Amino acid sequence: MSISVETLKDALDLIENDHTVLEAVNTLNLLNVGHSSWDKGTLACKNLADALRTDTLRSPLGDSGIIENLAQLLNEASGKQLDFQIQALRVLGNLCFDHENNRKLVKDAGIVPNVARYLTEKLQPDLTRTVCGFYFNSSMDYAPIQIEIAESGAAESLVNLINPKKEEDEAFYMNASSAMAEPEDDITITMATKVLDNIVDEESARKIISTPSTIKALVARIKHYYHQYVDNLDNLEKLAGMLLQIIMDDDELQNVIIDSGNLDFLLDFLENTEIELDDKQDKEKLEEIRKTMNKIIVYATSTDSKMEELYNNDRILSRLLAMAKSKSELVHQCAVNILGNLARTDRHCIELEEKHNLSKLLLDFYRTTENAMFQYVILGCLKHLCLPPSNKVIIGNGNCLQVISPTLDESKDMLKRNQFLTIGIIKLLCAGNYENAKHIILENTTLSLVTRFLKRVDDVGAKSEATRILTNLIKTVWAEKGNNDLRMQAMEANVLEPIIELVRTTTFVVLKNDGILALTLIFSDSNDASNTKKALSLIVADPPPPIVARERDETGDEQKEHESRSFLQVLLDDICTEDNDIPIQIKSNACVLLCKIVESARRVTNTEVIEAVKSIASNRLEGIHDNNELHKYATLLVKVLQQ
Numbered sequence: 001m002s003i004s005v006e007t008l009k010d011a012l013d014l015i016e017n018d019h020t021v022l023e024a025v026n027t028l029n030l031l032n033v034g035h036s037s038w039d040k041g042t043l044a045c046k047n048l049a050d051a052l053r054t055d056t057l058r059s060p061l062g063d064s065g066i067i068e069n070l071a072q073l074l075n076e077a078s079g080k081q082l083d084f085q086i087q088a089l090r091v092l093g094n095l096c097f098d099h100e101n102n103r104k105l106v107k108d109a110g111i112v113p114n115v116a117r118y119l120t121e122k123l124q125p126d127l128t129r130t131v132c133g134f135y136f137n138s139s140m141d142y143a144p145i146q147i148e149i150a151e152s153g154a155a156e157s158l159v160n161l162i163n164p165k166k167e168e169d170e171a172f173y174m175n176a177s178s179a180m181a182e183p184e185d186d187i188t189i190t191m192a193t194k195v196l197d198n199i200v201d202e203e204s205a206r207k208i209i210s211t212p213s214t215i216k217a218l219v220a221r222i223k224h225y226y227h228q229y230v231d232n233l234d235n236l237e238k239l240a241g242m243l244l245q246i247i248m249d250d251d252e253l254q255n256v257i258i259d260s261g262n263l264d265f266l267l268d269f270l271e272n273t274e275i276e277l278d279d280k281q282d283k284e285k286l287e288e289i290r291k292t293m294n295k296i297i298v299y300a301t302s303t304d305s306k307m308e309e310l311y312n313n314d315r316i317l318s319r320l321l322a323m324a325k326s327k328s329e330l331v332h333q334c335a336v337n338i339l340g341n342l343a344r345t346d347r348h349c350i351e352l353e354e355k356h357n358l359s360k361l362l363l364d365f366y367r368t369t370e371n372a373m374f375q376y377v378i379l380g381c382l383k384h385l386c387l388p389p390s391n392k393v394i395i396g397n398g399n400c401l402q403v404i405s406p407t408l409d410e411s412k413d414m415l416k417r418n419q420f421l422t423i424g425i426i427k428l429l430c431a432g433n434y435e436n437a438k439h440i441i442l443e444n445t446t447l448s449l450v451t452r453f454l455k456r457v458d459d460v461g462a463k464s465e466a467t468r469i470l471t472n473l474i475k476t477v478w479a480e481k482g483n484n485d486l487r488m489q490a491m492e493a494n495v496l497e498p499i500i501e502l503v504r505t506t507t508f509v510v511l512k513n514d515g516i517l518a519l520t521l522i523f524s525d526s527n528d529a530s531n532t533k534k535a536l537s538l539i540v541a542d543p544p545p546p547i548v549a550r551e552r553d554e555t556g557d558e559q560k561e562h563e564s565r566s567f568l569q570v571l572l573d574d575i576c577t578e579d580n581d582i583p584i585q586i587k588s589n590a591c592v593l594l595c596k597i598v599e600s601a602r603r604v605t606n607t608e609v610i611e612a613v614k615s616i617a618s619n620r621l622e623g624i625h626d627n628n629e630l631h632k633y634a635t636l637l638v639k640v641l642q643q
Contacts, residue, residue, distance in 0.1 A: 045087035052094035062102040071109035093134035103142045112148045119157035132191035139198040150208040158192045163217035164224045197238040212256045240292040257300035298337045340381030346388045379421035386428040396436040405446040437476040467502040470495040471518040478521040505563045523596035576620040591633035
């Protein structure tokens with residue numbers, strides 16, 4: 001295809017009638033017709049490439065048909081026209097610089113896959129470098145070409161290009177750089193890295209090159225720069241960023257880091273690159289690289305399939321425990337992240353606590369750090385450690401409750417995730433552990449923070465979990481005898497209202513049953529008439545008014561529909577409605593609770609409660625015949641009401 005000289009002249013008249021450009025274009029037209037002189041074509045392209053440093057020339061030249069012309073000439077050029085190929089690619093690369101329309105024309109002309117073969121034929125290093133430059137300019141912020149580079153196989157060639165020779169790689173990692181067989185072209189490596197960085201930003205292109213060989217090549221190149229990292233910060237930033245994007249959503253690719261034996265190197269990099277740099281930008285760039293490396297390491301050690309392998313490696317585990325005591329903030333944060341990932345079985349949690357006293361280290365960090373993200377990591381690890389019953393005593397005795405409970409203060413309400421984990425830890429520590437439950441009630445600060453949190457928040461999930469702290473306290477404390485004073489103190493802390501609300505409003509049967517069982521224990525306790533009277537008044541209280549709708553919370557969840565029925569109405573509906581999802585056992589438990597409520601009311605001569613239950617229960621209960629077990633408990637409730 002010939003270039004439209006007249007069109008170009010008209011456009012250049014509006015800018016500057018550049019005779020060099022027109023002469024070069026005429027030369028290319030002649031070359032396209034007769035292939036008479038590739039040398040003249042090479043010189044013409046060189047002049048055009050130089051002229052295209054002026055951005056005003058890019059649109060008129062692109063519109064003139066030069067891209068299609070060069071595409072045809074590149075197809076026809078043989079391996080003997082290397083100089084022409086280099087200069088033609090310079091023209092195309094400069095045309096594409098900051099020019100989306102020219103990138104589209106390049107894509108339509110089929111140039112990207114055509115020149116991909118230049119990378120596999122191992123021609124002149126200058127040609128390889130120029131191909132990389134062309135790919136970089138044409139793919140910048142332009143997904144169609146990013147995808148085409150990946151689909152054409154060029155991306156795989158670029159990965160091979162940045163992958164150092166094995167001997168060279170080992171030499172650099174062992175700090176013996178003199179062993180290099182031949183010098184690398186740093187510019188080519190840099191350009192290839194930039195192109196791959198463009199490609200990885202596009203999801204479909206990234207998937208094509210997301211392979212074990214790519215991961216190994218990226219790590220090998222990072223390893224190659226290890227002892228000269230200060231001089232290669234730009235490339236390291238891109239290499240680390242690419243590696244993170246490729247592995248972060250794929251367990252199998254994360255496992256490649258471990259399987260290829262590169263975990264130790266990445267840990268070395270993180271531990272040994274914390275130096276002070278004079279240049280502020282370099283300092284910030286290095287810190288970002290190290291943060292990215294931290295994320296890579298955490299992802300690589302987080303898969304279920306590698307948990308046992310890593311934990312059972314005594315050398316790795318010892319290293320992580322040592323790193324957790326490092327003065328470097330990033331290093332000890334990385335170690336805590338990994339240990340949290342490994343603490344996902346009872347055996348691991350028990351050993352980490354009993355042998356290594358991990359909770360003490362975590363709580364020491366929690367006391368001193370202001371980093372909310374690190375606090376989140378610590379809380380997540382602590383929650384895992386709290387699961388085995390034997391750990392609860394150790395962690396409770398380590399002042400865990402006093403350290404973490406202030407997270408529930410109103411001043412921390414912006415840290416919703418941290419508050420949710422804190423609730424989970426407190427809930428676990430008091431579940432079935434009398435000493436921890438006793439401490440929470442007597443110490444009062446933690447319990448007060450929980451009850452104030454419940455009054456303040458309207459997030460359904462957080463509210464339900466916080467209420468389970470109260471149900472766990474009651475089930476644990478009421479299971480022991482001879483602690484009336486402790487029970488009274490718990491009741492004085494206003495634990496009853498949230499539990500009643502949980503039973504009344506929750507749609508989750510496990511939570512409902514949890515509340516029913518706790519309330520049954522309270523109303524089975526006949527030792528304190530004043531507490532009984534207070535509890536009964538809450539049973540017949542009107543439901544609270546609906547909360548004024550707020551904006552969606554950060555999870556995007558809508559507020560649930562307001563429950564307008566009273567506690568007793570909900571309980572009777574739960575028992576008597578045949579087609580609901582509540583299991584017979586929980587319906588039966590609800591019948592037992594109502595029996596205990598009526599018996600408590602009779603003990604303190606509270607006829608209001610008895611009549612309230614009768615008014616909504618009698619006729620409906622008598623209609624239950626189909627299920628023998630539920631019929632038994634419903635009949636028992638009818639008898640209690642008739643006494």
